[in-house]
C-alpha cells in the first residue's frame with residue numbers, strides 16, 4: 174500500500190486500552206483517506222441517535238493519503254465526529270505539521286471511543302502508543318499544555334490538545350495543534366473534552382511509502398514552480414487570508430453589525446495592509462507550503478501591548494471586527510490570541526458575540542442577564558472580556574458558550590430571525606446576499622454554515638484552473654442563476670477530495686486538476702482519471718449527507734437565517750438584495766440526485782457511487 178501505512182490506532186478510553194487495526198486497501202482507495210475514510214468509520218460505528226458528548230460518539234483523527242509527502246501544501250489532517258453544535262456530521266481540518274508528525278509514527282488515524290473516567294493524554298511514537306494520566310494538564314490552556322508535554326516528553330514531540338473551552342464543553346471548542354492552528358469547526362474540541370482526553374503528543378520517523386518517488390519529485394517541483402506564478406500565492410503571502418476582506422467589501426458583502434449591513438466603513442483599519450503595517454512580525458506556513466498565509470504577530474500599542482501569537486486570519490477579523498462593529502485591530506488580535514489559547518473556533522465565537530450585541534441592543538438580553546456587562550456593538554474590550562467568560566462558562570459566558578442557535582431558542586422574542594447560523598453552525602464572514610451562490614452553499618454544506626465546502630466567492634475565485642468544470646463562470650454574483658448551480662456542486666465534490674488526501678484547499682485555487690490527480694496517483698499508485706477522482710469526492714460528500722440524514726436531517730434543514738432570506742441589504746453595492754435560495758435549491762437537488770421531500774440522496778444516486786449498503790439502510 175502506498176500513501177498510507179494501512180493501520181490505525183483504536184483507543185478505548187473507557188477501558189484504557191490501545192490497539193492497532195489494519196485499514197483495508199480497498200477502503201482507502203474508495204474513500205481517499207483523511208475525512209473520507211474517517212466518515213466511513215463514523216457511519217459504521219456511531220449508532221443513530223448517539224449523544225454527541227456521550228461515550229457512544231467517536232472522535233476520529235485521520236491523516237490524508239498525501240499528508241507528509243513531497244508535494245505542495247500536504248500537511249493537513251481531519252477530525253470527524255458527530256457534532257455537538259449541529260447534531261449531524263461534524264468535520265474539522267487543520268494544517269501546521271502535527272498531521273505529518275502523527276503520520277510519521279506509522280499510523281494513518283486514531284479512533285477514540287468511550288470516555289475516560291479521569292483526564293488522559295495519548296503519546297504516540299514509532300509504531301507504539303500509550304495512554305497517560307493528564308490530571309496535571311487539566312485546567313491548562315493550549316500553550317501551557319503544549320509546554321508541559323514538551324518538558325515531559327521532549328521538545329521534538331508535537332502536540333494537539335484542547336484548552337479550557339474543550340474541557341468546559343463550549344459547543345464550539347476547537348482542537349488546537351502547533352499552538353496556533355485550529356481544527357476549529359463543529360465543536361470537536363468539546364467532544365474531546367467529553368471523553369476526558371486532553372492531548373495527543375506525537376513524534377515519528379517512519380516515512381510514508383510512495384509509489385513513484387522519483388517522478389513525484391519531478392512533478393512536485395513543477396507544481397511549486399506553477400504556484401510561484403499564481404496570483405493567489407503572491408497576495409496571500411503579502412497579506413494572509415485577510416487579503417479577501419477588500420474583495421468581499423467591493424461587493425458590499427462584509428457582514429457588519431451582526432449582518433445588518435454589508436458595508437463596514439472602517440475596513441481599512443483592520444484589513445491585510447493594516448495587519449502588515451501594524452502587527453505583522455513574520456509569515457507562518459504549514460508543512461511544505463510556499464503560500465505562507467499564516468501571520469505571526471505582536472501587539473505593540475494599547476492595553477494589550479506585549480502580547481504576541483498567531484493571527485488574526487480573515488475570519489477572526491470578519492467576525493470580531495465587522496460583525497461586532499469593531500475597528501480596533503489590537504483588540505481583535507487579542508481576542509483571536511485568546512481563542513487560540515483557550516481552544517475556541519473564532520468564527521462561531523465572533524458571530525455569537527455579535528448576536529449577543531444585537532440582542533442587547535434590542536433589549537432581549539438585559540443587564541440582569543449579562544451581570545451588568547454592556548454588550549454593545551463597537552466596544553473593543555467587550556469582545557476580549559467575553560472570550561474569557563465563554564471559555565470558562567462564567568456569567569453570561571455560559572449562555573454564549575452554547576452558540577447562536579441554542580441562545581436564540583432560549584431567549585425567544587424572534588431572536589432566531591437574526592441568529593446567523595445554518596443547522597447550528599455559525600456563518601463565516603461573507604454575506605451571501607452579495608453572492609447568491611454562496612447562499613446556496615451555506616444552506617446545503619454538509620457541516621452547516623460553512624464557506625470552504627465550496628468557496629464560491631464570485632468570478633475572482635471560481636475562475637481557477639483547478640476546476641474541471643466546463644462552464645465555470647458565475648456571470649453576476651448578485652443574480653441567482655440556476656444554470657450556474659453546477660459550479661457549486663462540482664466545487665463541493667472537488668474540494669471534498671482535499672480534506673481526504675490531506676492537502677490545503679487553497680491549492681485548488683492555484684493548480685490544474687489533471688496535474689493534481691497525477692500527483693495523487695504518483696503517491697498512492699492509484700490510477701484515477703480526473704473524472705473518477707472527482708466522483709470519489711462526490712461519494713464522500715453523499716456519505717456525509719447520508720450520515721446526517723440518518724440523524725434526522727431533512728430537506729427543511731437546507732435553509733438560511735430569515736435575515737438573509739427576507740431582509741434586503743440596506744446599503745452598498747448589494748443594496749436591496751436578499752438570498753433567492755429557492756431558485757437555486759431545486760436545481761441543486763436535481764444535480765445532486767437528492768430526494769426533494771426527504772433531502773436524502775436517492776437510492777439510485779447512492780448505488781451509482783457504489784454505496785449500496787448506505788442506500789439499503791437509509792431507504793429501508
Ligand code: SF4
Pocket residue numbers: 246268269457458459460462463464465466467677678679
Ligand atoms: S495556504 Fe495557508 S493554510 Fe494552506 S497550507 Fe499554506 S500556509 Fe497552511
